[in-house]
Amino acid sequence: xxxxxxxxxxxxxxxxxxxxxxxxxxxxxxxxxxxxxxxxxxxxxxxxxxxxxxxxxxxxxxxxxxxxxxxxxxxxxxxxxxxxxxxxxxxxxxxxxxxxxxxxxxxxxxxxxxxxxxxxxxxxxxxxxxxxxxxxxxxxxxxxxxxxxxxxxxxxxxxxxxxxxxxxxxxxxxxxxxxxxxxxxxxxxxxxxxxxxxxxxxxxxxxxxxxxxxxxxxxxxxxxxxxxxxxxxxxxxxxxxxxxxxxxxxxxxxxxxxxxxxxxxxxxxxxxxxxxxxxxxxxxxxxxxxxxxxxxx
Amino acid sequence: xxxxxxxxxxxxxxxxxxxxxxxxxxxxxxxxxxxxxxxxxxxxxxxxxxxxxxxxxxxxxxxxxxxxxxxxxxxxxxxxxxxxxxxxxxxxxxxxxxxxxxxxxxxxxxxxxxxxxxxxxxxxxxxxxxxxxxxxxxxxxxxxxxxxxxxxxxxxxxxxxxxxxxxxxxxxxxxxxxxxxxxxxxxxxxxxxxxxxxxxxxxxxxxxxxxxxxxxxxxxxxxxxxxxxxxxxxxxxxxxxxxxxxxxxxxxxxxxxxxxxxxxxxxxxxxxxxxxxxxxxxxxxxxxxxxxxxxxx
Numbered sequence: 001x002x003x004x005x006x007x008x009x010x011x012x013x014x015x016x017x018x019x020x021x022x023x024x025x026x027x028x029x030x031x032x033x034x035x036x037x038x039x040x041x042x043x044x045x046x047x048x049x050x051x052x053x054x055x056x057x058x059x060x061x062x063x064x065x066x067x068x069x070x071x072x073x074x075x076x077x078x079x080x081x082x083x084x085x086x087x088x089x090x091x092x093x094x095x096x097x098x099x100x101x102x103x104x105x106x107x108x109x110x111x112x113x114x115x116x117x118x119x120x121x122x123x124x125x126x127x128x129x130x131x132x133x134x135x136x137x138x139x140x141x142x143x144x145x146x147x148x149x150x151x152x153x154x155x156x157x158x159x160x161x162x163x164x165x166x167x168x169x170x171x172x173x174x175x176x177x178x179x180x181x182x183x184x185x186x187x188x189x190x191x192x193x194x195x196x197x198x199x200x201x202x203x204x205x206x207x208x209x210x211x212x213x214x215x216x217x218x219x220x221x222x223x224x225x226x227x228x229x230x231x232x233x234x235x236x237x238x239x240x241x242x243x244x245x246x247x248x249x250x251x252x253x254x255x256x257x258x259x260x261x262x263x264x265x266x267x268x269x270x271x272x273x274x275x276x277x278x279x280x281x282x283x284x285x286x287x288x289x290x291x292x293x294x295x296x297x
Numbered sequence: 298x299x300x301x302x303x304x305x306x307x308x309x310x311x312x313x314x315x316x317x318x319x320x321x322x323x324x325x326x327x328x329x330x331x332x333x334x335x336x337x338x339x340x341x342x343x344x345x346x347x348x349x350x351x352x353x354x355x356x357x358x359x360x361x362x363x364x365x366x367x368x369x370x371x372x373x374x375x376x377x378x379x380x381x382x383x384x385x386x387x388x389x390x391x392x393x394x395x396x397x398x399x400x401x402x403x404x405x406x407x408x409x410x411x412x413x414x415x416x417x418x419x420x421x422x423x424x425x426x427x428x429x430x431x432x433x434x435x436x437x438x439x440x441x442x443x444x445x446x447x448x449x450x451x452x453x454x455x456x457x458x459x460x461x462x463x464x465x466x467x468x469x470x471x472x473x474x475x476x477x478x479x480x481x482x483x484x485x486x487x488x489x490x491x492x493x494x495x496x497x498x499x500x501x502x503x504x505x506x507x508x509x510x511x512x513x514x515x516x517x518x519x520x521x522x523x524x525x526x527x528x529x530x531x532x533x534x535x536x537x538x539x540x541x542x543x544x545x546x547x548x549x550x551x552x553x554x555x556x557x558x559x560x561x562x563x564x565x566x567x568x569x570x571x572x573x574x575x576x577x578x579x580x581x582x583x584x585x586x587x588x589x590x591x592x593x594x
Contacts, residue, residue, distance in 0.1 A: 054382040058354070084382070110579045147410065281417055282417035282418060
């Protein structure tokens with residue numbers, strides 16, 4: 001059963017490097033994607049929360065995805081976020097991905113209106129699927145109530161999977177609650193449940209989860225990939241434990257100050273490329289004193 | 298002092314009628330705008346929360362504003378919402394409004410990321426103003442934490458007004474707390490504080506407020522306009538009280554079920570035009586039984 005889950009593996013919620021004009025820097029980005037795949041990521045979940053996607057225009061998002069494909073990254077390894085507040089823009093972004101051969105997308109619910117009914121959330125996704133009308137499409141639902149403020153309830157997931165068999169194949173659960181992820185695995189056999197927090201991938205895999213889409217993998221992709229590939233091998237238990245410990249340590253380090261800015265700071269230091277620290281408002285780079293504390297040996 | 302406030306008066310947070318394809322219906326919309334102005338509104342705050350703006354694409358928003366201008370509605374009476382999640386789209390929408398001669402806009406802070414610092418909110422607005430770079434621009438800040446989840450704090454307002462004198466002339470306060478509106482009036486002389494809730498316009502005017510941008514004015518524009526024009530005239534006190542009572546009653550009626558859907562249902566009934574009830578997901582029309590209860594005599 002588990003082998004049929006889609007998507008399955010370690011996917012990096014890729015950071016988006018910016019140029020001096022605070023626009024996505026395509027060259028730095030595609031180099032980062034290649035590095036992540038070389039380190040063992042199964043794919044790149046670009047244009048998500050960690051990637052500052054909702055601070056970019058539709059055109060900027062499309063151009064970044066085109067750049068990744070043009071750089072030779074296999075479309076089946078790209079999982080772009082295409083869910084935005086406006087129904088018609090979600091449709092446009094999803095169609096655009098499909099036009100590039102990118103068939104699996106991560107889709108937020110519309111996130112401006114709050115207190116939306118389950119009927120409203122269902123109708124939003126249903127309307128998108130019907131308008132896109134492409135049987136190739138595979139959607140990873142995106143449950144991240146701390147940002148979207150629109151949780152994806154079990155009844156909504158159930159209705160969507162019943163109404164569109166084969167379309168809603170996965171869910172990224174970024175709420176940070178392992179029990180919720182486990183409940184998803186139990187309630188929806190065949191649904192690929194992906195942890196949104198790096199330390200939780202391992203316990204979730206042990207319960208039948210499909211992997212992760214996470215932020216710290218920008219830094220520790222090799223360790224996460226190792227955990228994913230060997231977690232069930234008793235002969236590698238000690239190595240898995242050591243890799244998991246490094247993942248947890250990296251996550252804790254990146255959570256001491258603002259997470260996304262911290263990840264960019266740490267990556268900039270590793271690559272010796274100060275340009276990587278830029279962020280687009282409302283996100284800001286770490287203040288100098290925090291950056292210094294973060295990077296202190 | 299009060300006469301110099303800008304904007305000042307009764308502005309309708311206009312509903313957006315939709316066609317069968319759930320796209321904005323320009324003909325119904327411009328007819329609605331004309332009716333609102335005839336009923337006494339000083340202007341139309343289109344493309345706001347009540348207008349479902351964040352469910353429309355950038356192109357749909359621009360087309361609706363163009364339709365209003367093309368229909369002969371004076372640009373100085375139009376206050377479109379131009380603040381979205383993506384910095385570059387906020388810039389594009391604001392520039393587009395200016396290109397049509399529409400110089401006063403209502404601007405949400407970027408609303409995807411939560412827990413954003415004051416520095417981040419300030420940087421967002423500052424970057425927009427610097428990129429738009431048009432001295433004609435007048436911005437009404439939009440404080441609606443129950444939807445944006447990004448409150449506009451007093452220090453941010455102060456910094457923006459100091460850094461861009463003459464640009465941030467107003468604030469729409471939709472948090473529903475009269476004490477907060479009064480505190481804004483007191484703290485920022487010269488700032489046009491506009492109530493986001495119809496019943497609160499009158500008490501706010503008595504404390505030096507500038508008027509309102511409200512949803513119920515889609516139904517009771519004449520009464521609100523009467524209250525605005527005569528609230529300080531002792532000879533009209535009884536009439537003002539009666540008009541205010543009708544405003545409060547309409548607001549209460551529209552708040553019994555989902556507010557935006559209720560307003561569309563009530564307007565559809567008044568105009569005998571069922572097409573007015575359509576909403577774009579995630580918003581949905583009232584269920585039939587709620588609509589019947591709402592319209593029961």
